[in-house]
Amino acid sequence: MIGREFRFHHGGKGAALAVRVKSGAQSDRIKKVLKDGTVVVNLKGNKRDSNQELLDFLSGELQVEKNKMEIIAGQTGRNKLVSILQIQPQDIQRIILDKIA
Secondary structure (H helix, E strand, C coil): CCCCCCCCCCCCCEEEEEEEEECCCCCCEEEEECCCCCEEEECCCCHHHHHHHHHHHHHHHHCCCHHHEEEEECCCCCEEEEEEECCCHHHHHHHHHHHHC
């Protein structure tokens, strides 16, 4: 593009979280972190509503507004990638490790 200056801009600061959802559990909880960094989350609800339930649960656990979270991959499977804005990866790690300790 001649004559036009192009600049990249950075988006919102945040983190991406790999999650494996297990529906039909006795309670909602962060169960464990796998060796590859995937966070295993147990949810009480059924598989059909797991996306909304996951965002509701993570919002409460991480103290992040739901409108700052989005499932960006895996909407129909149990393995998901969640984008979370306005929280740093090290804060997510600390919170999750505290929950499973």
